[in-house]
Amino acid sequence: MTTLHVRDLVKDYALRSGLRRSVLRAADRVSFTLSPGRTVALVGESGSGKSTVARMIARLERPTAGTITALDDTGRTVPGRDYRHHVQMVFQDPFASLNPFHTVEHHLLRPLRLHGRVRDRREAREAVEHLLERVNLVPAADIAARRPHELSGGQRQRVAIARALAPGARVVIADEPVSMLDVSIRLGVLNLLARLRREEDLALLHITHDLATARHFSDDILVMYRGRVVERGPADAVILEPAHPYTRLLAAAAPDPAARGRARRITGTEPTGGPLPPSGRGCHFRDRCPSAMEICSRTPEPVEVTPDRWAACWLHTAEGGGSRPLRKAGATEKCPPAGKTPSGADPAGAPDRDAPG
Numbered sequence: 001m002t003t004l005h006v007r008d009l010v011k012d013y014a015l016r017s018g019l020r021r022s023v024l025r026a027a028d029r030v031s032f033t034l035s036p037g038r039t040v041a042l043v044g045e046s047g048s049g050k051s052t053v054a055r056m057i058a059r060l061e062r063p064t065a066g067t068i069t070a071l072d073d074t075g076r077t078v079p080g081r082d083y084r085h086h087v088q089m090v091f092q093d094p095f096a097s098l099n100p101f102h103t104v105e106h107h108l109l110r111p112l113r114l115h116g117r118v119r120d121r122r123e124a125r126e127a128v129e130h131l132l133e134r135v136n137l138v139p140a141a142d143i144a145a146r147r148p149h150e151l152s153g154g155q156r157q158r159v160a161i162a163r164a165l166a167p168g169a170r171v172v173i174a175d176e177p178v179s180m181l182d183v184s185i186r187l188g189v190l191n192l193l194a195r196l197r198r199e200e201d202l203a204l205l206h207i208t209h210d211l212a213t214a215r216h217f218s219d220d221i222l223v224m225y226r227g228r229v230v231e232r233g234p235a236d237a238v239i240l241e242p243a244h245p246y247t248r249l250l251a252a253a254a255p256d257p258a259a260r261g262r263a264r265r266i267t268g269t270e271p272t273g274g275p276l277p278p279s280g281r282g283c284h285f286r287d288r289c290p291s292a293m294e295i296c297s298r299t300p301e302p303v304e305v306t307p308d309r310w311a312a313c314w315l316h317t318a319e320g321g322g323s324r325p326l327r328k329a330g331a332t333e334k335c336p337p338a339g340k341t342p343s344g345a346d347p348a349g350a351p352d353r354d355a356p357g
């Protein structure tokens with residue numbers, strides 16, 4: 001079952017430098033689906049277009065082209081006016097996303113009232129306390145009365161998550177939700193998101209730079225490079241046996257637990273720039289790719305390399321000297337359906353609560 005369908009999403013930004021104008025394509029025909037109870041991680045280096053995709057899904061920015069369709073539990077399209085109930089975003093910086101002058105209760109009441117989920121004061125108080133308990137912020141009445149500066153970073157991010165749940169969201173887009181938190185409390189917040197996804201059947205798009213987190217907390221991974229999705233598939237397979245040379249580079253650069261946190265040697269070259277202009281034909285990775293060949297000046301379309309594994313790379317095509325792919329697809333081919341890998345158990349059995357504050 002699908003709860004969000006992203007198809008051929010494009011975002012062009014107009015740039016001006018003196019008298020010169022140009023267009024930068026931050027997202028180039030990005031397609032995937034999200035399903036209830038499943039986490040998809042969106043990974044890629046800085047500037048690859050991850051937040052641009054997130055902002056378009058959260059309707060903070062308008063796509064240049066492409067469609068985003070939300071579906072309810074019966075498979076019907078969610079009408080435009082209800083879209084914001086259905087899809088909510090959790091931002092990287094919990095402090096910036098909360099108003100320092102307002103209490104936690106105020107932050108949670110606003111979306112509850114806006115989306116018509118409470119009728120009177122008693123219902124409002126109960127709903128606020130219930131939301132806080134769902135994100136493990138207790139005693140709820142005490143937390144509700146505090147202002148953001150009276151909470152720890154982890155508690156603030158929990159309030160931000162509770163606020164995202166307030167309108168009854170079925171899809172949560174979390175853009176680097178723990179990268180600004182102290183390392184010691186990150187696992188607790190990630191486990192909270194994993195529990196909510198599991199128990200409340202949420203669809204989660206988790207944007208992260210951290211491949212280990214992506215692997216342990218998600219079912220599927222999408223890898224973006226310079227605006228394009230270059231690989232997608234089950235999390236373990238993508239990290240342990242990358243099919244795209246860029247994913248191999250990312251996986252090689254990730255800290256290796258066996259090497260006690262030291263980064264492994266990176267093969268390949270340094271990046272030479274951000275996203276390409278819309279005219280950027282060919283494989284965007286070819287200036288860094290150790291396997292680049294002549295055909296790479298033509299844009300590779302995603303092909304299914306093993307069941308449910310897709311890569312946009314000529315190496316996996318007969319034209320590029322590889323074996324024939326299982327299937328070829330246009331960019332509209334959807335993300336591998338939810339299914340095979342078991343959904344994220346809480347790694348290390350860490351609790352999903354912070355130290356009391």
Ligand SMILES: Nc1ncnc2c1ncn2[C@@H]1O[C@H](COP(=O)(O)OP(=O)(O)OP(=O)(O)O)[C@@H](O)[C@H]1O
Pocket residue numbers: 013014024026044045046047048049050051052053274275
């Ligand atoms: N409003 C804007 N105007 C012009 N260019 C923009 C705008 N927003 C983003 N960009 C550009 O689009 C590209 C993608 O940016 P985006 O923020 O989506 O990357 P990201 O993958 O989220 O990076 P990071 O991991 O650093 O957060 C970058 O080159 C960025 O400079």
Ligand code: SF4
Pocket residue numbers: 244245246283284285286287289290291292293296300312313314315
């Ligand atoms: S299409 Fe060519 S340049 Fe791009 S990743 Fe594959 S081999 Fe490398």
Ligand SMILES: [Mg+2]
Pocket residue numbers: 050051052175
């Ligand atoms: Mg970003």
